[in-house]
Amino acid sequence: MSESEYAIEVENLNIYYGNNHVIKSINLKIPQKTVFAIMGPSGCGKSTMLRSFNRLLDLNKNVRVNGSVHLFGRDIYTGDMDSVEVRREVGMVFQYPNPFPHLSIYNNIALGLKMNKLVKSDKELDERIEWALKKAGLWEEVKHRLNDYPSGLSGGQRQRLVIARVIAMKPKVIMMDEPTANIDPVGSKKIEDLIFELKKDYTIVLVTHNPAQAARVSDYVAFIYLGELVEAGETGKIFTAPESKLTEKYLTGKLV
Amino acid sequence: MSTLKKFGRFDRFDFLTYPAVLFVFLLFTWMLAVYVTSSIPAFQREGWNVYFTNVWNASECPDKEYYGILAAIWGSLYTSTIALLVALPLSISYSIFVVDYAPKRLKGILEITSDIMAGLPTIIYGIWGAFFLVPFLKEWVMMPVYNYLSFIPIFSQKPVSGFSFFSAGVLLGIMITPFVSAVVREAYTTIPHTYREAAYSLGLTRYEATKILIGYVKPAMISGTILGFGRAIGETVAVSLVVGNAFNLSADPFSPGYTISSLIATQYGNSFIYTHMTSVLYAAGLFLFLVGLFITLLGMYVLRRWKKNVSI
Amino acid sequence: MYQFDMRRIKEYSFLGVISLLSFFMIFPLFHIIFTVFVDGIGTLVSTGPVFITGTLDDGGIGPAILGTLILSFFASLIGIPIAFAVGVYAYEYPYSVIGKATTALLEITQEFPTILVGLFVTQILVLPMGTYSAIAGAFALAIILMPYVAVYTKEAMSQIPFSFREAAFSLGVTKVKTVFLIIAPIAKRGILTGLLISVAKVAGETAPLLFTAGGLYQTYPDSLTQPVGAIPLLIYTLVQSPSPADHAMAWGASLVLLLIFLAAFIPLRLSIKEVRM
Numbered sequence: 134m135s136e137s138e139y140a141i142e143v144e145n146l147n148i149y150y151g152n153n154h155v156i157k158s159i160n161l162k163i164p165q166k167t168v169f170a171i172m173g174p175s176g177c178g179k180s181t182m183l184r185s186f187n188r189l190l191d192l193n194k195n196v197r198v199n200g201s202v203h204l205f206g207r208d209i210y211t212g213d214m215d216s217v218e219v220r221r222e223v224g225m226v227f228q229y230p231n232p233f234p235h236l237s238i239y240n241n242i243a244l245g246l247k248m249n250k251l252v253k254s255d256k257e258l259d260e261r262i263e264w265a266l267k268k269a270g271l272w273e274e275v276k277h278r279l280n281d282y283p284s285g286l287s288g289g290q291r292q293r294l295v296i297a298r299v300i301a302m303k304p305k306v307i308m309m310d311e312p313t314a315n316i317d318p319v320g321s322k323k324i325e326d327l328i329f330e331l332k333k334d335y336t337i338v339l340v341t342h343n344p345a346q347a348a349r350v351s352d353y354v355a356f357i358y359l360g361e362l363v364e365a366g367e368t369g370k371i372f373t374a375p376e377s378k379l380t381e382k383y384l385t386g387k388l389v
Numbered sequence: 390m391s392t393l394k395k396f397g398r399f400d401r402f403d404f405l406t407y408p409a410v411l412f413v414f415l416l417f418t419w420m421l422a423v424y425v426t427s428s429i430p431a432f433q434r435e436g437w438n439v440y441f442t443n444v445w446n447a448s449e450c451p452d453k454e455y456y457g458i459l460a461a462i463w464g465s466l467y468t469s470t471i472a473l474l475v476a477l478p479l480s481i482s483y484s485i486f487v488v489d490y491a492p493k494r495l496k497g498i499l500e501i502t503s504d505i506m507a508g509l510p511t512i513i514y515g516i517w518g519a520f521f522l523v524p525f526l527k528e529w530v531m532m533p534v535y536n537y538l539s540f541i542p543i544f545s546q547k548p549v550s551g552f553s554f555f556s557a558g559v560l561l562g563i564m565i566t567p568f569v570s571a572v573v574r575e576a577y578t579t580i581p582h583t584y585r586e587a588a589y590s591l592g593l594t595r596y597e598a599t600k601i602l603i604g605y606v607k608p609a610m611i612s613g614t615i616l617g618f619g620r621a622i623g624e625t626v627a628v629s630l631v632v633g634n635a636f637n638l639s640a641d642p643f644s645p646g647y648t649i650s651s652l653i654a655t656q657y658g659n660s661f662i663y664t665h666m667t668s669v670l671y672a673a674g675l676f677l678f679l680v681g682l683f684i685t686l687l688g689m690y691v692l693r694r695w696k697k698n699v700s701i
Numbered sequence: 702m703y704q705f706d707m708r709r710i711k712e713y714s715f716l717g718v719i720s721l722l723s724f725f726m727i728f729p730l731f732h733i734i735f736t737v738f739v740d741g742i743g744t745l746v747s748t749g750p751v752f753i754t755g756t757l758d759d760g761g762i763g764p765a766i767l768g769t770l771i772l773s774f775f776a777s778l779i780g781i782p783i784a785f786a787v788g789v790y791a792y793e794y795p796y797s798v799i800g801k802a803t804t805a806l807l808e809i810t811q812e813f814p815t816i817l818v819g820l821f822v823t824q825i826l827v828l829p830m831g832t833y834s835a836i837a838g839a840f841a842l843a844i845i846l847m848p849y850v851a852v853y854t855k856e857a858m859s860q861i862p863f864s865f866r867e868a869a870f871s872l873g874v875t876k877v878k879t880v881f882l883i884i885a886p887i888a889k890r891g892i893l894t895g896l897l898i899s900v901a902k903v904a905g906e907t908a909p910l911l912f913t914a915g916g917l918y919q920t921y922p923d924s925l926t927q928p929v930g931a932i933p934l935l936i937y938t939l940v941q942s943p944s945p946a947d948h949a950m951a952w953g954a955s956l957v958l959l960l961i962f963l964a965a966f967i968p969l970r971l972s973i974k975e976v977r978m
Contacts, residue, residue, distance in 0.1 A: 187871055189867055189871060192866065192867065192870060194796060194797075216870075217873045217874075217875060218873070220870060220871050220872065220873045221872075221873035223871075224871065224872075225867070225868070225871035227864050227867065227868060228864075229864055231862070231864045231865055231868050233865060233868070233869075233883060233887065235883075235886045235887050235889065244869075244874070244883075245872035245873060248872070248873065248874045249872075249873045295868070298872065299871075299872075302872065400876060400877075401875070401876070401877045402793065402876045402877045402880060405786065405877060405881075406786045406787070406790040406793070407790070408786075409782075409783045409786035409787045409790065410787050410803055412783060413783070413787055413803075413806060413810075413851075414803075414806065416844065417806060417810065419821075419825075420817070420821045423824050423825065424817070424820075424821070427824060478722055479723075479725055479726040480726070482718065482721075482722035483723045483727075485719050486719045486720060486722075486723040490716065499723065499727060501967070501970055501971070502727045502730055503727065504970055505963070505967070505970070506727070506729075506730050508898070508901065508905075508962070508966055509730070509733070509962065510905025510906070510907070510933055510958055510959075510962060511905070511906075511907060511908075512905070512907045512937055512955070513737065513905075513936075513955055513958065513959055513962075514733070515907075515936075515937065515940065516940050516951055516952070516955050517732075517733045517736055519940055520736075520740070520940075520948070520952075521732075521736055570726070594708055594711070595712060595715075595716075596708075596711055596712045596716070599715070616812065619812050620812065623812070623813070623815070623816070623817075624814075625814070625815065625816040625907070626907040626908050626911075626933075630937070650814060650816045650908070653816055654816060654908065657820065657823075657912055658911070658912065671824075674816075674820050677816075677817060678814075678817055681812065681813060681814050681817075682809065684812075685809050685812040685813075686809070689805065689808055689809075
């Protein structure tokens with residue numbers, strides 16, 4: 134199978150919520166093993182677009198998706214991949230840290246592995262969980278209480294548990310929907326450092342409404358406004374010499 | 390490789406749950422079918438007279454048998470109306486009091502009390518009704534009304550036993566109050582805070598503010614009333630212990646009567662002795678079935694339309 | 702000045718009236734509990750433990766208590782699995798045509814006169830079997846139980862934040878497993894509480910048992926295909942008897958039923974507020 138050099142390629146993507154046209158003819162190419170930030174004001178359709186990359190919009194019957202999304206060269210909507218396979222390859226971290234409250238820290242990570250039969254033995258499961266927690270920088274903090282419920286963890290720790298849950302599946306792409314929006318500054322810093330670390334092995338798509346964060350962690354950035362792609366490119370270039378007046382206004386805080 | 394097996398439009402989830410859904414729909418349809426088919430003999434023999442006459446000729450000679458349940462229909466409507474007259478003022482006051490006035494702890498107690506009343510086994514209302522409420526009402530309400538108001542035609546008969554439309558209505562009123570309250574209270578709670586603030590900022594007193602706010606939930610009150618009526622008309626054992634069980638087409642609230650459900654409860658056990666009575670009782674059940682269904686649908690419709698309107 | 706005073710008088714009299722009416726609303730419950738206690742405790746004390754364990758000839762209501770347990774147990778066994786599946790379905794498809802129809806049907810059947818359920822079961826089970834039976838009574842109770850359990854299940858699951866669902870799906874978990882292994886367990890507490898409240902409710906039902914369970918008070922039940930008694934049904938029979946001794950029994954049985962109900966219902970009702978996460 135021919136693999137594309139791009140992790141995700143979006144062509145002429147249109148998304149409708151009922152009669153609302155929320156994403157308008159967007160084209161994007163997300164290179165492999167980079168951090169790609171999607172920024173824009175709240176309510177501009179960033180999160181909706183992100184959910185179209187792992188077919189999470191299938192959950193909502195009112196949503197229509199037109200256009201194509203390719204994952205490493207394979208079309209995720211009309212190709213031979215079903216939604217479960219897509220979601221296995223594209224991990225997702227949410228705005229509100231949501232480890233499952235009825236599962237222990239250990240089982241939160243084990244769940245996806247077991248359901249998708251990604252490990253063959255209990256030993257492998259243990260190893261994979263330890264590996265994921267280490268990668269997420271959480272191992273030292275939880276290694277003695279793997280059977281505790283996540284309710285005892287801080288917001289930042291919960292979010293890193295969610296990241297460990299995703300990493301354990303060894304996805305190719307990790308999508309993060311404003312992962313630090315509900316986390317305190319210290320916790321946010323740790324997660325930003327982690328994003329930097331993770332891009333060595335994964336393609337990361339980061340949605341944020343905070344331009345400073347995009348500037349700190351991303352290699353590429355796309356600016357979305359009212360459902361349209363205003364411009365996209367290397368982070369350094371967009372932040373120093375944006376082509377669009379709209380981008381400039383946004384970056385200088387004149388557009389909310 | 391696909392882990393999510395698809396069979397046409399159905400997935401595994403549908404295969405697990407759909408049979409259960411189908412079962413409950415079939416069960417309901419089956420119930421309606423049983424009532425329709427079981428009452429056909431009565432309609433073939435008597436036609437609409439089953440519903441529109443007041444006769445009860447139970448006879449061991451089948452030719453002499455003849456039944457009309459008009460008195461029971463009347464009793465059901467009469468007792469349920471009395472029940473609403475009791476329940477409405479109580480429910481509305483209670484809802485206003487709980488939402489607007491009661492201190493937090495009292496509010497909790499009132500809500501739990503109301504829920505206990507809603508769940509309390511009806512037979513306990515029944516035994517209390519038969520042994521306490523009926524004598525109490527006879528002594529303190531029926532006799533005084535007869536003594537002082539007997540010039541009014543419907544109060545002209547001296548109450549005999551106390552087992553009557555009135556007793557059944559009051560007991561039903563007590564029983565349905567928590568249900569009506571639940572609907573009214575829920576609606577009254579949903580009034581957005583800004584409306585309350587707006588009312589007070591106009592310098593209104595709490596009474597004046599409440600008067601305006603209560604208008605906002607009027608459709609919910611109507612819906613609660615309709616659903617309460619439905620509950621009252623379907624209640625069986627408590628009513629049959631206090632209503633007196635007599636075929637009586639009288640407007641005198643203190644005279645004994647029947648309701649459809651109490652008629653079924655008291656007559657069905659013996660109906661197999663007779664040739665034609667069982668079918669008549671199923672026809673009575675069919676009437677209750679359809680009226681209950683209509684009332685519930687109407688109540689749900691009013692409530693949903695209101696919810697739709699206020700959500701905009 | 703005069704007008705202001707009128708407003709104040711109105712204000713206070715309004716408050717007075719609605720407090721009084723609110724009091725009238727809940728007063729009957731306290732009077733009922735008081736009356737049942739006063740009139741029932743004598744029977745319980747004078748008969749002693751035999752009242753709970755003995756048959757009607759011994760002056761006890763043992764077979765009725767056992768009957769209520771049997772009926773509730775088998776009603777749950779029949780009704781809960783079906784109702785759970787229906788509730789899950791209604792939760793999963795709140796906007797589809799069948800989903801909406803299911804929710805409406807559940808509301809309708811919750812309001813449905815219970816005597817009609819009894820008569821229906823008589824027609825389809827009792828007449829073909831030729832006898833009243835525990836199984837017929839349990840089936841009637843199961844029909845009444847189902848909409849309550851389904852609605853509680855649906856509502857408890859609907860309260861679980863959507864993001865857990867998204868998280869499960871994004872991990873490649875299938876719909877069946879997301880619903881049954883993630884959402885339902887998170888909502889476990891709400892579902893269980895609703896379930897127990899529903900069982901407590903049907904355990905107190907009388908009308909649907911009138912022509913299905915039949916009643917059995919002189920001996921203990923030993924077969925599901927034979928008649929069985931129940932506490933509410935026994936009370937209904939005893940109240941209609943002319944004998945004062947039977948009335949005393951009825952009060953005693955009512956006290957037992959009331960205590961069982963309150964002991965089950967109050968803790969459940971208190972815990973249901975904690976369901977929200």
